[in-house]
Amino acid sequence: MHHTPKDQDPETVKNHPPSPAYPTRTSRRGFLRQSALAGGALLFLAPRSRAADAGPAPAGPENETLKTIHRLHTTHGNFRDQPLPEDALRTILRACVRAAGASNNQSYSIVVVRDPARMKQLCGYAGPCLLLFCADYNRMKASAAALGYDYQPGTVVDFVNASINTLLVVQTAVIAARSLGVDSLLTNGVHRGDIERHWKLLDLPATHCFPLIALVLGYADREPPHRTGRLEGVGIVHEERYHHLTREEVADIMRQYDDKERHLGLNTDWDTQGYAHYLDWYFKAWVGRNLKPGTQETQMLRLLKRSGFIEAQPG
């Protein structure tokens, strides 16, 4: 079902037409429903909506890094047909590994993919360049084996540690890219469909390597119309101990989602679709299939076990 397009020049993306390799608006909406991580955009932010969006005006010193962070936004697949300069890619890669990591063991791998057909198979999107970030102990395993040790990181703790190390690198890459004017799309589309395709397409090691997230890098063909909002206070930040929400606070959060100028939601037409609240749409139409507790083993859990990342179960 998934074929590796070995015969395709990885560099063809540079001269590739925007379609059909890059998703059309229609198809990307399909993928968006499934897998895009929603970002925000600072652009076209009218003073009125800014006040509504951001709560109190930013306090404390402003600097270029903070401005870069507040300019983060997700490009939903609408990348221009403009290559990512090799220098920019290398700058991003060199920066991202500076993230801290447990024991400095760098338990991750970054697969750089330039073949747009392969990108679409991997995550449903394509652009000038894709970075697939994997939790990965195989470099360490090979070093241990060379020294005569049988290193088998075999528990969920190892998986969580490697995932932490990996994701810190991922976000550093996103911020480094933004600072260079490079747009990005983070997508967990890697976990949709048959996850096993990653092993087949990329020849991933059978154990102790697990694909976590894809980052597509490039240049957007248009600027986003608004910045996606974020909840910032109650329900997100807890002071000294966990604060369990009161009924009134839950109602207030619901109101915040319903305030279209906050741009907290994935759409703004939930009301015309017949829903009383955005979150009503969200829980019924968006995550409706997940409303029941998981009673069957997911493919991810099966593959985590096969990858050696879940320890033996008690008998």
Place this chain on the structure above:
Amino acid sequence: MHHTPKDQDPETVKNHPPSPAYPTRTSRRGFLRQSALAGGALLFLAPRSRAADAGPAPAGPENETLKTIHRLHTTHGNFRDQPLPEDALRTILRACVRAAGASNNQSYSIVVVRDPARMKQLCGYAGPCLLLFCADYNRMKASAAALGYDYQPGTVVDFVNASINTLLVVQTAVIAARSLGVDSLLTNGVHRGDIERHWKLLDLPATHCFPLIALVLGYADREPPHRTGRLEGVGIVHEERYHHLTREEVADIMRQYDDKERHLGLNTDWDTQGYAHYLDWYFKAWVGRNLKPGTQETQMLRLLKRSGFIEAQPG
């Protein structure tokens, strides 16, 4: 065993003496062995070691954000007795939530802890301020319940998605802090010892909330003597497909770790301790206890199950 110091003013850290609440150098070395995420420091970087460290000189445009990223380094508990200004904390919190997240559902919570005794109980370190980052669906669950939905994110996929969302926020906080001159310590010490203490100390929700990592913020009492190195090429970055290391490449990686000027390791006295290679020390003395595959259920897996983050196993 773990008591919540309810009677202690959360603000006392501001006037708190550096010890005994903050770890001494001796005690922090103990914790460092266990739980600190190794960062790097750009300071005191001699030209010779820079060439050795970084490979080719940085290419492409330099900017303040990239400089901030390359200045990232971990403070191993040696925080000065200087409070974190409230403005800086709020700026960091406002910035970090700008990270992208799946469906913009913000499936995380950030517990701000200022009581140094509690910090030490949580992660083994203390400083002016600690942020505990948890994967957390409880805000969404409460909203769903208010609308009559029974939202139970019950699979490992939900845990991984929330972990991704959370860690992207974490690293954004680290970089925002660095840009403000705020030093930081990321530690997975939260997963050492009895992990259940977090629920007791912080009143975390019984299900669908899991502590992932702690970030201690403050000001270091000294600058680090060198920048921790990183592997950057073969074994980390793979081109188009996964590259399985050759024997010679493994030997080269071993040599890179043995080159003390690269600062890839956690120590530089492995040879005087009688080890032929740094990685020999690493696998034997550091991760020796993990050299066997996990055959027993870890507390983390048990608590992930209890938290509703592992779906039912096939019978």
